[in-house]
Amino acid sequence: MEQWNSWLDQEFWLNVAIVVVASALIYSVLRTLVSTLHKRLKAWSKGQDGSWPNFLAAVIGRTSRSLLLAFSLLLALRLPELPDGWQSALSHTWFVALALQVALWVDSGVRLWSRSLLMSKNGGHYNPVMTTIISIMVLIVVWSVMLLSILANLGVDITALVASLGVGGIAVALAVQTVLSDVFASLSIGVDKPFEIGDFVVFGEVAGTIEHIGLKTTRIRSLSGEQVVCANADLLRQVVHNYKRMDTRRIVFKFGINYDTPSDKVRQVAEAVGDIVRATPKARFDRAHFLGFDESQLTFEVVYIVLTSDYNQYMDIQQEINLQLLDALRDLDVRFALPRRDLRLVGERTPVIKVAGMPQQVDDSDPRDDQRLPRFS
Structure with missing residues (x-):
C-alpha cells in the first residue's frame, strides 16, 4: 500500500x-x-x-x-x-x-x-x-x-x-615474429620513404619499378618483364639504389685516337669535344682531357652532366655526342685507334707457308741459306 x-x-x-x-x-x-x-x-x-x-x-x-x-x-x-x-x-x-x-x-x-x-x-x-x-x-x-x-x-x-593482455600479446608476437618483422619493415618504408610506388630501384641482381608496397612484401616489375616479390624485411637489409630520386647524371666516357696524331690536333680534339657537349641540349660540359698513353691509343676522358634522370634521354644525348664526335674527328683527319700488334723477326727469315695446289715463291735474296726456316705444308 x-x-x-x-x-x-x-x-x-x-x-x-x-x-x-x-x-x-x-x-x-x-x-x-x-x-x-x-x-x-x-x-x-x-x-x-x-x-x-x-x-x-x-x-x-x-x-x-x-x-x-x-x-x-x-x-x-x-x-x-x-x-x-x-x-x-x-x-x-x-x-x-x-x-x-x-x-x-x-x-x-x-x-x-x-x-x-x-x-x-x-x-x-x-x-x-x-x-x-x-x-x-x-x-x-x-x-x-x-x-x-x-x-x-x-x-x-x-x-x-x-x-593478461600483455602476456597474450607477447605470446602472439613470438608466434608471428617473421610476419611482424615484415609489418614493421613496411611501416619503416612508409615513414622513412626510401622508395615509393613508381620508383626505379636496383638492389642485388634485381632492377625494376616498384609496383606495390604491401603489408608483408614489396612487388617489383623487373626490366625483363616478370614480377619480383621480395619480403619487406629482406629488402631493407640490402643497399637499394633509387634512380627515380636522381635529378642529374654524371657521365664519364673515354675514347682513343691513333698514336700518329700530331700534338696540335690532339689539342683540337679536346676543344672539339667540349664544343660538342656544350651544344647538346640537357647536357652540361664538365671537362675533356688527354688522359694518357695506353697500349695502342692516346686516351681521352670526357665528363659531362646530364640534366635529367630519364635513362632514355641520357642515351639519346650520348648517341648525339658520339655521332658528332665521329664527324668532328673526320673533319680533323684524326682516326680512332684500333688494337694493333707489331711482330718483328730479328735474325730470321719470314716463314713460308705452303698451301696445296698453289704455286710457291721462294725468296732467295737472303744469302744465309743455312738459317732459312723450314717450310710448312
Missing part, C-alpha cells in the same frame, strides 16, 4: 514531468547547436575538401543522437533531488557517455584522415599500407583505452586484464 502511495505521490510525478520536459528542451538546444555548427563549417569549407573546417564538420557530423539524448537526460536529472546512490550512478553514466562520444569523434577523425590521404591527388607520396596500418593501430588504441577507462570508472579491477 505504501508503494502505491509513493507512485501516486504528486511530487514524484512532478519531478518526472520536469525531467522529461527539461530533457526535451536540452536535447533540442544541443541538437540545434550541433546542426548549426556543422552547417557553418560546411559553408566555410565549400570547394575545399582538404581544409580543416571540412575536417571538423565531418567529425562533428559523427555526433551521436543517442548520446545527445543521454546528455540531455543526465542534465535534466540534476534538477530534482535524488538519493546519493542515484547521484553516484549518474556520475558514472556521465563518464561512459562522454568516453563513447569522444571515441566516436576520434574514430571519425582518424578514418577521415586516412581516407583523405588515400584519395588525395598527391596520393603517390603516401604509402597506402602504412596509412592503413597506422589508422588501424590508432583506432585499436583509442577504443581499448575507452573500454578500459569505462571499466575502471565502473569499479572493475583492470590490472589483471591488462596483465
